[in-house]
Amino acid sequence: MSDKNPKTDIRRDLVGFLPQIRRFAMALTGDASGIDLLVVKACEEAVAKSHLWRNEQRLDRWVFTLMRALWNNGAFAQPTEGCDKQQTTGRTAGGFSGHPVLDSLPHTSAPVYLLCAVEGLSYAETAAVMGITPDAVAVRMLLSRRELAAQKSHASERRA
Amino acid sequence: MESLRNAPLDMRISALLDNEISEPERIELEALLAADPQARALNDMLRKADDEARLAFKTMLKEPVSLDLVRSIKTATPPRRAVRLPQARRPRWHLRPSFSLVCAASLLMFGFGTAAGYMVAGRPHMVTYGDMAGDPVRAWLDDVASYYRLYSRQTRHLVEVPASESAHIVDWLMATTGVSFRIPNLSADNLDFVGARLFSAGGRPVGQLVYRNREGEVIAVSFTKLIAPQSQQPDAPPLRQTIRDDIGLVTWQGLQASYVVTGPSSDAELDTLAAKIAGII
Numbered sequence: 458m459s460d461k462n463p464k465t466d467i468r469r470d471l472v473g474f475l476p477q478i479r480r481f482a483m484a485l486t487g488d489a490s491g492i493d494l495l496v497v498k499a500c501e502e503a504v505a506k507s508h509l510w511r512n513e514q515r516l517d518r519w520v521f522t523l524m525r526a527l528w529n530n531g532a533f534a535q536p537t538e539g540c541d542k543q544q545t546t547g548r549t550a551g552g553f554s555g556h557p558v559l560d561s562l563p564h565t566s567a568p569v570y571l572l573c574a575v576e577g578l579s580y581a582e583t584a585a586v587m588g589i590t591p592d593a594v595a596v597r598m599l600l601s602r603r604e605l606a607a608q609k610s611h612a613s614e615r616r617a
Numbered sequence: 618m619e620s621l622r623n624a625p626l627d628m629r630i631s632a633l634l635d636n637e638i639s640e641p642e643r644i645e646l647e648a649l650l651a652a653d654p655q656a657r658a659l660n661d662m663l664r665k666a667d668d669e670a671r672l673a674f675k676t677m678l679k680e681p682v683s684l685d686l687v688r689s690i691k692t693a694t695p696p697r698r699a700v701r702l703p704q705a706r707r708p709r710w711h712l713r714p715s716f717s718l719v720c721a722a723s724l725l726m727f728g729f730g731t732a733a734g735y736m737v738a739g740r741p742h743m744v745t746y747g748d749m750a751g752d753p754v755r756a757w758l759d760d761v762a763s764y765y766r767l768y769s770r771q772t773r774h775l776v777e778v779p780a781s782e783s784a785h786i787v788d789w790l791m792a793t794t795g796v797s798f799r800i801p802n803l804s805a806d807n808l809d810f811v812g813a814r815l816f817s818a819g820g821r822p823v824g825q826l827v828y829r830n831r832e833g834e835v836i837a838v839s840f841t842k843l844i845a846p847q848s849q850q851p852d853a854p855p856l857r858q859t860i861r862d863d864i865g866l867v868t869w870q871g872l873q874a875s876y877v878v879t880g881p882s883s884d885a886e887l888d889t890l891a892a893k894i895a896g897i898i
Binding site for chain 2: 466468469471472475476477479480483493496497500501504505506507508556557558559570571573574575579580595596598599601602603605606608609610
């Protein structure tokens, strides 16, 4: 996917991955507002540290890892607002991204589900990106699927 | 990941969907799904939910990306790298001296050394800084003559200290030149003591006693610390007279000082006068 020589300029590749990177940012934050700033910061860090990027590593996964670290550092953290909304609405889902599939997932499980079920990463690879254990990945995948299935059955009931 | 054999059924199915279970567990779970309609229904439900979620996530990729975002990434500052400018390859020269080359080089160096030694030995009287500076006695006399030519034409400023301060003159010049002396009384030779002055000649302080005769001509007696002790030659005259243009100089050396009497070269009695002064001073 990104088997480029690490000495080449990765900025062009990053632009190619922008839709995926933005989507991960949205899953990570659960909020559409301000994700571009997080994306820019993550990409700038990736460019600045491009000499550390290993050739055998996929560029998108590396950027996901950098972005998750940035998010965890707290510079872009805004979970308080999301939690409040969860409590007031009684939902177990995450933020308000404007995408039903994201909003229906628990906010800690959404990026895990995205990486595992959509990006095709293994539990171990997802755990490495998210900084959690593979067992935690398995649990979050189950929670995500339960939530998605429940949303689907609710929708079916509403249609009926 | 640990075995999911004891995990809830939906977790095992979830792991199966992610292909994260071992082969025996997969075979066992697929057998269960084939045999149990409830398990199969659960599997179908989770799989369909997965399919719909994947489709929804895929739709998110179609969202437009702002140009500002693209521009910010394209203009991000790349890490600095050491740039090695292309340089022309320098031809390497390997020194591999042969035995004959070593012998030839040794002989050549020996020849150079011998020639240099011969040249040095052939010029024992090499020019030294002392030679370049010249004869100190001659330099002293040159300066004395120059000063005499300059001051002898002065009328009001012929001397620094007048004759009325003879005691001071003796103290002053003794302290400055390091030469003990007496002021000769030459009135019998029609010379009046006018005074004294101090100047530098040949890099040394020189004391000068100034006299004037009836014709107004100036006779000066100059002395300085012994310049260069010379071996006394018994047959050499103690006084030596030289004439430089219109100035006559009579020189001699005492035990501790060099003396010179300066006067007009037309004065025929200058050497006699110098001999008299040499006995008094």
